[in-house]
Amino acid sequence: MVAPERWNFPGEGVGAPSRYGVLREYLTVTFHRVVEQDRVATAADGSLAAFDTGLLTPFGEDVYAVFSPNVGDIAWKLDGFATAGSGELGARLVATLPDLPQPASYLERVEDVVCQPGRMLILDTAALLGEQVGRLPRAFLADQLADSPEASRLLREGVDAGSGRLGRGACRDLARAIKADPSLYRRMARALQDATSLSLRLAQASFRMAAPAFDPATGTMRLLLPLCLVDDGVADCAMSLELMPSGAYRGAAILSLPRAYACARVVSRDQSAWLSPEIVL
Structure with missing residues:
Protein backbone atom coordinates (compact mmCIF):
# COMPACT_ATOMS: atom_id res chain seq x y z
CA MET A 1 0.00 0.00 0.00
CA VAL A 2 2.72 2.46 0.91
CA ALA A 3 5.09 4.40 -1.31
CA PRO A 4 8.19 2.32 -2.15
CA GLU A 5 10.97 2.47 0.41
CA ARG A 6 13.88 0.42 1.70
CA TRP A 7 12.11 -1.90 4.16
CA ASN A 8 14.47 -4.89 4.28
CA PHE A 9 17.59 -5.32 6.35
CA PRO A 10 20.56 -6.50 4.24
CA GLY A 11 20.09 -10.13 3.23
CA GLU A 12 16.39 -10.31 4.03
CA GLY A 13 14.25 -11.86 1.35
CA VAL A 14 17.26 -13.53 -0.29
CA GLY A 15 17.01 -17.12 0.88
CA ALA A 16 15.99 -15.81 4.31
CA PRO A 17 12.75 -16.76 6.08
CA SER A 18 11.81 -13.20 7.04
CA ARG A 19 11.40 -9.94 5.17
CA TYR A 20 10.61 -6.32 5.91
CA GLY A 21 12.54 -6.16 9.17
CA VAL A 22 12.83 -2.37 8.94
CA LEU A 23 9.06 -2.09 8.45
CA ARG A 24 8.33 -4.39 11.39
CA GLU A 25 10.56 -2.30 13.62
CA TYR A 26 8.98 0.90 12.33
CA LEU A 27 5.44 -0.30 13.09
CA THR A 28 6.41 -1.68 16.50
CA VAL A 29 8.01 1.56 17.69
CA THR A 30 5.25 3.67 16.11
CA PHE A 31 2.58 1.67 17.94
CA HIS A 32 4.51 2.05 21.20
CA ARG A 33 4.64 5.79 20.66
CA VAL A 34 0.95 6.32 19.77
CA VAL A 35 -0.07 4.29 22.83
CA GLU A 36 2.25 6.45 24.94
CA GLN A 37 0.74 9.62 23.44
CA ASP A 38 -2.85 8.32 23.72
CA ARG A 39 -3.36 8.52 19.97
CA VAL A 40 -5.00 5.14 19.42
CA ALA A 41 -8.62 5.88 18.51
CA THR A 42 -11.31 3.52 19.85
CA ALA A 43 -14.96 3.44 18.77
CA ALA A 44 -17.50 4.39 21.44
CA ASP A 45 -19.12 0.94 21.18
CA GLY A 46 -15.73 -0.84 21.35
CA SER A 47 -16.17 -2.39 17.90
CA LEU A 48 -13.03 -0.94 16.32
CA ALA A 49 -9.69 0.64 17.13
CA ALA A 50 -7.14 2.26 14.83
CA PHE A 51 -3.91 4.21 14.72
CA ASP A 52 -2.20 6.31 12.07
CA THR A 53 0.91 4.44 10.91
CA GLY A 54 2.56 7.65 9.72
CA LEU A 55 2.99 6.06 6.28
CA LEU A 56 1.57 7.34 3.01
CA THR A 57 0.37 5.63 -0.15
CA PRO A 58 2.01 6.63 -3.46
CA PHE A 59 -0.92 9.08 -3.78
CA GLY A 60 -0.22 10.79 -0.44
CA GLU A 61 -3.05 9.12 1.51
CA ASP A 62 -2.61 8.31 5.21
CA VAL A 63 -2.46 4.59 6.02
CA TYR A 64 -4.22 3.40 9.19
CA ALA A 65 -3.90 0.12 11.09
CA VAL A 66 -7.37 -1.16 11.97
CA PHE A 67 -8.23 -3.56 14.83
CA SER A 68 -11.31 -5.42 16.00
CA PRO A 69 -12.06 -6.93 19.45
CA ASN A 70 -10.44 -10.27 20.21
CA VAL A 71 -11.48 -13.03 22.60
CA GLY A 72 -8.72 -13.94 25.03
CA ASP A 73 -5.86 -12.28 26.85
CA ILE A 74 -5.01 -10.03 23.89
CA ALA A 75 -7.84 -7.51 23.62
CA TRP A 76 -7.46 -6.61 19.94
CA LYS A 77 -6.53 -8.31 16.68
CA LEU A 78 -5.20 -6.62 13.56
CA ASP A 79 -7.72 -6.68 10.72
CA GLY A 80 -5.43 -4.94 8.27
CA PHE A 81 -4.44 -1.56 6.87
CA ALA A 82 -6.67 0.96 5.16
CA THR A 83 -6.99 4.48 3.86
CA ALA A 84 -9.93 6.55 5.07
CA GLY A 85 -13.13 5.65 3.21
CA SER A 86 -11.55 3.13 0.82
CA GLY A 87 -12.63 -0.51 0.80
CA GLU A 88 -14.47 -2.34 3.57
CA LEU A 89 -11.94 -1.45 6.30
CA GLY A 90 -11.69 2.18 5.23
CA ALA A 91 -15.47 2.50 5.17
CA ARG A 92 -15.75 1.00 8.68
CA LEU A 93 -13.06 3.39 9.85
CA VAL A 94 -14.88 6.57 8.85
CA ALA A 95 -18.31 5.20 9.74
CA THR A 96 -17.25 4.29 13.28
CA LEU A 97 -14.77 6.95 14.39
CA PRO A 98 -15.91 10.60 14.67
CA ASP A 99 -12.29 11.74 14.31
CA LEU A 100 -9.43 9.95 12.62
CA PRO A 101 -6.40 9.23 14.83
CA GLN A 102 -3.40 11.52 14.73
CA PRO A 103 0.11 10.25 13.86
CA ALA A 104 2.88 9.91 16.43
CA SER A 105 5.12 12.92 16.97
CA TYR A 106 8.73 12.94 18.10
CA LEU A 107 10.49 16.25 17.49
CA GLU A 108 9.69 18.80 20.19
CA ARG A 109 12.78 21.02 20.35
CA VAL A 110 15.66 22.05 18.15
CA GLU A 111 18.04 19.88 20.22
CA ASP A 112 16.19 16.81 18.93
CA VAL A 113 17.48 17.58 15.43
CA VAL A 114 20.59 19.74 15.66
CA CYS A 115 23.89 19.07 17.45
CA GLN A 116 24.45 22.05 19.73
CA PRO A 117 27.89 23.70 19.71
CA GLY A 118 30.05 24.00 22.79
CA ARG A 119 28.76 20.82 24.44
CA MET A 120 31.07 18.38 26.17
CA LEU A 121 31.31 14.88 24.65
CA ILE A 122 31.61 11.90 26.98
CA LEU A 123 31.85 8.31 25.74
CA ASP A 124 30.91 5.31 27.85
CA THR A 125 33.98 3.37 26.78
CA ALA A 126 33.27 0.61 29.29
CA ALA A 127 30.08 -0.20 27.34
CA LEU A 128 31.47 0.50 23.86
CA LEU A 129 34.52 -1.70 24.41
CA GLY A 130 32.59 -4.16 26.53
CA GLU A 131 29.39 -5.91 25.47
CA GLN A 132 29.20 -3.77 22.30
CA VAL A 133 32.70 -4.46 21.01
CA GLY A 134 31.33 -6.85 18.38
CA ARG A 135 29.42 -3.97 16.75
CA LEU A 136 32.64 -2.25 15.75
CA PRO A 137 33.89 -2.79 12.16
CA ARG A 138 35.97 -5.93 11.81
CA ALA A 139 38.75 -4.10 9.95
CA PHE A 140 38.96 -1.51 12.74
CA LEU A 141 39.21 -4.24 15.36
CA ALA A 142 41.85 -6.14 13.37
CA ASP A 143 43.97 -3.01 13.05
CA GLN A 144 43.62 -2.00 16.70
CA LEU A 145 44.31 -5.53 17.98
CA ALA A 146 47.28 -6.23 15.70
CA ASP A 147 49.83 -5.85 18.52
CA SER A 148 47.91 -8.19 20.85
CA PRO A 149 48.29 -11.84 19.76
CA GLU A 150 45.67 -13.07 22.22
CA ALA A 151 43.05 -10.50 21.28
CA SER A 152 43.77 -11.03 17.58
CA ARG A 153 43.27 -14.77 18.01
CA LEU A 154 39.96 -14.24 19.81
CA LEU A 155 38.81 -11.97 16.97
CA ARG A 156 39.75 -14.52 14.27
CA GLU A 157 38.25 -17.51 16.05
CA GLY A 158 35.14 -15.78 17.41
CA VAL A 159 33.43 -15.10 14.09
CA ASP A 160 30.30 -17.18 13.60
CA ALA A 161 30.48 -19.00 10.26
CA GLY A 162 26.78 -18.60 9.59
CA SER A 163 26.22 -14.92 10.40
CA GLY A 164 29.75 -13.64 9.87
CA ARG A 165 29.49 -11.79 13.20
CA LEU A 166 31.22 -12.22 16.51
CA GLY A 167 29.23 -14.50 18.78
CA ARG A 168 28.08 -13.32 22.20
CA GLY A 169 30.63 -15.46 24.03
CA ALA A 170 33.40 -14.28 21.70
CA CYS A 171 32.45 -10.65 22.40
CA ARG A 172 32.71 -11.24 26.13
CA ASP A 173 36.11 -12.92 25.77
CA LEU A 174 37.39 -10.18 23.47
CA ALA A 175 36.15 -7.42 25.79
CA ARG A 176 37.96 -9.07 28.72
CA ALA A 177 41.18 -9.31 26.70
CA ILE A 178 40.98 -5.63 25.73
CA LYS A 179 40.36 -4.49 29.29
CA ALA A 180 43.22 -6.68 30.51
CA ASP A 181 45.61 -4.61 28.38
CA PRO A 182 45.44 -0.98 29.61
CA SER A 183 47.47 0.44 26.72
CA LEU A 184 45.25 -1.31 24.16
CA TYR A 185 42.11 -0.16 25.96
CA ARG A 186 43.30 3.47 26.03
CA ARG A 187 44.31 3.36 22.36
CA MET A 188 40.91 2.07 21.26
CA ALA A 189 39.12 4.54 23.52
CA ARG A 190 41.10 7.42 21.95
CA ALA A 191 40.26 6.20 18.44
CA LEU A 192 36.54 6.17 19.26
CA GLN A 193 36.74 9.56 20.98
CA ASP A 194 38.60 11.12 18.01
CA ALA A 195 36.17 9.70 15.42
CA THR A 196 33.11 10.81 17.40
CA SER A 197 34.54 14.28 18.11
CA LEU A 198 35.23 14.82 14.40
CA SER A 199 31.74 13.65 13.45
CA LEU A 200 30.21 15.92 16.09
CA ARG A 201 32.12 18.93 14.74
CA LEU A 202 30.92 18.15 11.21
CA ALA A 203 27.35 17.78 12.48
CA GLN A 204 27.57 21.14 14.23
CA ALA A 205 28.63 22.67 10.92
CA SER A 206 25.84 20.96 8.96
CA PHE A 207 22.55 20.06 10.64
CA ARG A 208 21.86 17.41 7.98
CA MET A 209 24.70 15.25 9.31
CA ALA A 210 22.93 14.13 12.49
CA ALA A 211 20.02 11.70 12.20
CA PRO A 212 17.32 12.00 14.90
CA ALA A 213 16.16 8.71 16.41
CA PHE A 214 13.72 7.72 19.15
CA ASP A 215 14.57 5.38 22.01
CA PRO A 216 11.31 3.64 23.06
CA ALA A 217 12.95 2.17 26.17
CA THR A 218 13.43 5.63 27.69
CA GLY A 219 10.97 7.69 25.64
CA THR A 220 13.74 10.10 24.67
CA MET A 221 15.40 11.28 21.48
CA ARG A 222 18.90 10.40 20.32
CA LEU A 223 21.15 11.86 17.64
CA LEU A 224 22.96 9.36 15.41
CA LEU A 225 26.33 10.36 14.00
CA PRO A 226 28.41 8.55 11.37
CA LEU A 227 31.74 7.07 12.47
CA CYS A 228 34.56 6.65 9.97
CA LEU A 229 36.80 4.17 11.77
CA VAL A 230 38.38 2.36 8.82
CA ASP A 231 38.52 4.80 5.90
CA ASP A 232 38.30 8.57 6.30
CA GLY A 233 35.11 9.85 4.73
CA ALA A 264 16.15 6.94 12.15
CA ARG A 265 13.33 5.88 9.79
CA VAL A 266 10.92 5.75 12.72
CA VAL A 267 11.23 9.52 13.07
CA SER A 268 11.42 10.63 9.44
CA ARG A 269 11.41 9.32 5.89
CA ASP A 270 14.03 11.94 4.97
CA GLN A 271 17.36 10.40 5.90
CA SER A 272 20.89 11.76 6.22
CA ALA A 273 22.99 10.94 3.17
CA TRP A 274 25.48 8.80 5.11
CA LEU A 275 22.74 6.27 5.90
CA SER A 276 22.55 5.43 2.20
CA PRO A 277 24.88 2.64 1.04
CA GLU A 278 28.31 3.57 -0.34
CA ILE A 279 28.06 7.25 0.49
CA VAL A 280 31.35 9.08 0.99
CA LEU A 281 31.21 11.94 3.50
Missing part, protein backbone atom coordinates in the same frame (compact mmCIF):
# COMPACT_ATOMS: atom_id res chain seq x y z
CA VAL A 234 33.33 6.48 4.62
CA ALA A 235 30.87 5.80 7.43
CA ASP A 236 31.01 2.20 8.68
CA CYS A 237 28.87 2.44 11.84
CA ALA A 238 27.00 5.03 13.92
CA MET A 239 27.32 6.50 17.39
CA SER A 240 24.15 7.20 19.36
CA LEU A 241 24.35 10.40 21.39
CA GLU A 242 22.10 11.28 24.30
CA LEU A 243 21.80 14.90 25.42
CA MET A 244 22.17 14.79 29.19
CA PRO A 245 20.43 17.24 31.61
CA SER A 246 23.87 18.81 32.19
CA GLY A 247 24.06 19.71 28.49
CA ALA A 248 26.80 17.18 27.71
CA TYR A 249 26.49 14.59 24.96
CA ARG A 250 26.91 10.99 26.11
CA GLY A 251 27.79 8.31 23.60
CA ALA A 252 26.91 4.88 24.93
CA ALA A 253 25.79 2.84 21.92
CA ILE A 254 27.28 1.76 18.60
CA LEU A 255 24.86 0.82 15.81
CA SER A 256 25.45 -0.84 12.47
CA LEU A 257 24.40 1.31 9.52
CA PRO A 258 21.31 -0.84 8.76
CA ARG A 259 20.24 -0.64 12.42
CA ALA A 260 20.87 3.12 12.44
CA TYR A 261 18.74 3.47 9.31
CA ALA A 262 15.87 1.53 10.93
CA CYS A 263 16.04 3.67 14.08
